[in-house]
Amino acid sequence: MSKITPLFYANLFVDQVQDAKNKFVETFILDDKAAAPIKQFIEAQRTFTKELNRSATEMAEYVSTSSKATFEKMKKVA
Numbered sequence: 803m804s805k806i807t808p809l810f811y812a813n814l815f816v817d818q819v820q821d822a823k824n825k826f827v828e829t830f831i832l833d834d835k836a837a838a839p840i841k842q843f844i845e846a847q848r849t850f851t852k853e854l855n856r857s858a859t860e861m862a863e864y865v866s867t868s869s870k871a872t873f874e875k876m877k878k879v880a
Contacts, residue, residue, distance in 0.1 A: 812855045820848040 823844045831837040 807859075809855060809859045812859075813852050816848060816851045816855065820844055820851075823847075 824841060827837050827840050827844070831840065
């Protein structure tokens with residue numbers, strides 16, 4: 803099975819956005835004590851968003867497969 807999936811692209815986008823946020827913090831917040839909690843928050847956002855992407859993908863796959871199975875059963879009855 804290929805590793806290139808819609809979830810891969812969604813997570814790739816999340817990583818790009820979060821990496822840009824980290825770069826912004828590294829560039830403009832020079833105090834390490836102030837930057838550390840901001841970076842922790844950015845990483846928490848990354849983790850949360852990737853988990854949300856995974857859940858949404860799993861739900862979409864479930865709805866798709868169960869709908870297909872339901873329609874196949876309905877075709878046999880009709």
